[in-house]
Amino acid sequence: DAGITQSPRHKVTETGTPVTLRCHQTENHRYMYWYRQDPGHGLRLIHYSYGVKDTDKGEVSDGYSVSRSKTEDFLLTLESATSSQTSVYFCAISEEDRVRSYNSPLHFGNGTRLTVT
Amino acid sequence: AQTVTQSQPEMSVQEAETVTLSCTYDTSESDYYLFWYKQPPSRQMILVIRQEAYKQQNATENRFSVNFQKAAKSFSLKISDSQLGDAAMYFCAYRSFSNFGNEKLTFGTGTRLTIIP
Numbered sequence: 001d002a003g004i005t006q007s008p009r010h011k012v013t014e015t016g017t018p019v020t021l022r023c024h025q026t027e028n029h030r031y032m033y034w035y036r037q038d039p040g041h042g043l044r045l046i047h048y049s050y051g052v053k054d055t056d057k058g059e060v061s062d063g064y065s066v067s068r069s070k071t072e073d074f075l076l077t078l079e080s081a082t083s084s085q086t087s088v089y090f091c092a093i094s095e096e097d098r099v100r101s102y103n104s105p106l107h108f109g110n111g112t113r114l115t116v117t
Numbered sequence: 118a119q120t121v122t123q124s125q126p127e128m129s130v131q132e133a134e135t136v137t138l139s140c141t142y143d144t145s146e147s148d149y150y151l152f153w154y155k156q157p158p159s160r161q162m163i164l165v166i167r168q169e170a171y172k173q174q175n176a177t178e179n180r181f182s183v184n185f186q187k188a189a190k191s192f193s194l195k196i197s198d199s200q201l202g203d204a205a206m207y208f209c210a211y212r213s214f215s216n217f218g219n220e221k222l223t224f225g226t227g228t229r230l231t232i233i234p
Contacts, residue, residue: 033221042121042208042224058221059118088160105152105212106222108162 003027006091006109013116019078021112023091025071031094032074033106034058034066036087043090049074081116088113119144119211123225130199131233137184138194138228140209149213151185151192152222156206165207168192196230204232 003026013019023032033048035058045058047066055066063085067075078085091109120143130136142151153165168176168185176183180200184193196203209225 035224040126040226042123042226043222044224045221048221090162092162105150105164105167106162111160 004091004093004107004109006089006112008112009110010113011115013081013114015082015116016080019081019114019116021076021089021091021114023074023076023109025074025093027093028071029093029095030071032068033092033094034064034074034076035090035092036060036085037090037111038087046076046089078114081114083116086114086116119146119149119213119223121209121211121223121225123207123209123228125228126226127229127231129231129233130196132199132201134199135195135197136199136230138196138207138209138230140192140194140225142190142192142209142211144190144211146213149211151183152210152212153181153183153192153194154208154210154224155203156208156227157202157204162208166194199232201232201234204230206230 005024007022031050034046035043037043044060046060046064047058049055049068052068065077089112092106094106122141149170151168155163155165166176166178166181168183175185180197182195206227206229208227210222212222
């Protein structure tokens with residue numbers, strides 16, 4: 001168990017409101033990721049982090065920001081939610097131990113289903 | 118940028134039979150990793166099998182095996198003796214060989230597998 005917790009599990013919000021999703025890990029891993037999953041698109045990388053205050057954009061970063069002020073927490077913020085951001089959001093971490101990374105490159109949280117009405 | 122294509126949005130197979138899910142990818146890199154992930158209705162992402170591009174031998178994990186054709190950039194997943202628990206969404210994914218620890222994966226759009234009792 002990689003100890004990844006995403007909150008909330010489900011959220012419904014209105015267009016134009018800010019939304020923050022939280023990813024919490026218990027094992028002090030350096031790399032953390034936010035993906036979104038949509039039918040017909042698979043999983044697409046939004047942002048990732050390679051350490052405290054070190055983040056970078058993925059392929060679908062527009063409309064999203066992230067913050068990592070502590071190793072264990074990686075926050076994803078939608079500054080002004082739009083209907084196109086209705087999706088399932090997954091947080092993931094990767095192992096830095098070479099052997100464990102070989103066995104499972106990414107460990108995923110259970111996802112947050114976000115609906116923007 | 119790398120792309121991953123899964124041309125079969127849905128597949129079905131009789132229980133105990135064999136099914137093959139297709140995946141093709143596009144890359145200019147010579148060294149990379151390929152993965153198959155399974156996502157059951159619980160939304161959990163589970164690593165099924167992985168393949169290193171520098172290995173000619175096809176990976177196998179119990180009832181799961183791959184047919185890796187590097188020149189054709191093809192990476193299909195074969196499931197033998199299909200079981201009801203194999204019903205899930207299956208994602209093919211690509212990762213560059215470099216940047217160990219930074220497990221940015223590029224995913225295909227997924228194939229939904231139904232097992233017919």
